[in-house]
Amino acid sequence: MFQACFSPISxxxxxxxxxxxxxxxEAKNRFQKxxxxxxxxxxxxxxxxxxxSYFTTxxxxxxxxxxxxxxxxxxxxWWKGKSGFMSSKIMSFFKETLYQEGxxxxxxxxxxxxxxxxxxxxxxxYWILTFNQDKLFGSLNCTKKRESSLFSSREDICLSGxxxxxxxxxxxxxxxxxxxxxxxxxxxxxKEKVKIEDSHYVDGGVSNPTPGTLxxxxxxxxxxxxxxxxxxxxxxxxxKNFFQERKTKSGTWFGEIFQNFQSLxxxxxxxxxxxxxxxxxxxxxxxxxxxLVINEENVTLQEISDILESNKEKSYFITIYTSEDISVNFxxxxxxxxxxxxxxxxxxxxxxxxxxx
Numbered sequence: 118m119f120q121a122c123f124s125p126i127s128x129x130x131x132x133x134x135x136x137x138x139x140x141x142x143e144a145k146n147r148f149q150k151x152x153x154x155x156x157x158x159x160x161x162x163x164x165x166x167x168x169x170s171y172f173t174t175x176x177x178x179x180x181x182x183x184x185x186x187x188x189x190x191x192x193x194x195w196w197k198g199k200s201g202f203m204s205s206k207i208m209s210f211f212k213e214t215l216y217q218e219g220x221x222x223x224x225x226x227x228x229x230x231x232x233x234x235x236x237x238x239x240x241x242x243y244w245i246l247t248f249n250q251d252k253l254f255g256s257l258n259c260t261k262k263r264e265s266s267l268f269s270s271r272e273d274i275c276l277s278g279x280x281x282x283x284x285x286x287x288x289x290x291x292x293x294x295x296x297x298x299x300x301x302x303x304x305x306x307x308k309e310k311v312k313i314e315d316s317h318y319v320d321g322g323v324s325n326p327t328p329g330t331l332x333x334x335x336x337x338x339x340x341x342x343x344x345x346x347x348x349x350x351x352x353x354x355x356x357k358n359f360f361q362e363r364k365t366k367s368g369t370w371f372g373e374i375f376q377n378f379q380s381l382x383x384x385x386x387x388x389x390x391x392x393x394x395x396x397x398x399x400x401x402x403x404x405x406x407x408x409l410v411i412n413e414e415n416v417t418l419q420e421i422s423d424i425l426e427s428n429k430e431k432s433y434f435i436t437i438y439t440s441e442d443i444s445v446n447f448x449x450x451x452x453x454x455x456x457x458x459x460x461x462x463x464x465x466x467x468x469x470x471x472x473x474x
């Protein structure tokens with residue numbers, strides 16, 4: 118069995134992404150080991166991966182970690198004065214995006230290891246996408262040592278024709294993993310870039326919503342050599358419901374520009390999911406027309422557990438999302454805001470499931 122999780126850039130939907138991934142892992146834990154073989158993530162999506170599954174924490178501990186968030190960790194409104202339109206329009210984008218400021222974020226990550234319970238025996242593999250701002254190309258970072266990675270050489274990963282130019286193995290070193298995760302969620306030009314060794318890094322979303330598309334070919338090749346065997350179960354975490362068509366329009370020209378920008382950002386996630394789905398179809402020798410399709414909204418923990426357990430021997434591609442748009446304003450919020458967002462996302466856990474029958 119080979120299981121992979123893809124968590125794209127998420128912005129202010131980061132807390133929702135944490136909630137649905139936490140619920141997914143708890144549902145899986147009822148009938149099999151909860152964690153995937155490999156997690157692919159960028160920006161807030163990578164942070165969701167790390168929070169929910171890199172450390173030995175259950176859903177209760179995950180929520181406890183999220184509730185420790187405070188506005189000091191995130192970008193603040195840098196525009197002051199009477200020109201309020203700058204605050205309400207331009208900052209509307211930044212308010213929906215998780216970008217760390219340094220000290221507060223490090224303290225936040227330290228909550229991952231209460232009482233020194235970090236497990237160095239974690240078997241999952243994490244690929245974190247950042248962007249090398251000095252060399253102007255994407256950087257792929259693996260939490261494991263090279264020799265213990267599923268993808269242990271540069272030849273394993275298709276970088277030609279992409280915006281990525283380097284592969285770094287973090288060797289399980291917690292400080293490097295934290296620094297790389299922070300860099301992956303650092304917006305260029307707004308938050309100070311993160312220096313790691315001799316280079317400066319920023320948000321991996323500059324390159325791709327996830328690094329997953331860079332691995333579709335090598336996973337297929339390894340499957341032919343039986344180095345990776347099925348069933349192949351892929352999990353893609355939408356930060357919001359992209360299956361629902363939106364036709365709302367802004368009443369101002371500036372608002373129209375912003376909405377077009379937001380739509381462009383959303384389309385990159387949709388295209389990323391499409392490319393990964395195409396890779397899965399090839400991997401499983403499937404035709405989209407012959408797959409069993411299941412759509413469910415607002416499912417309970419037991420319902421998702423039962424559905425996954427009944428299909429645990431099959432290959433499937435599941436897209437998970439919240440049935441409502443649930444985000445947090447990261448420039449000003451309190452514990453109640455975070456808890457309401459987390460709980461609402463948990464309750465509106467929905468999915469689109471494609472099963473090879």
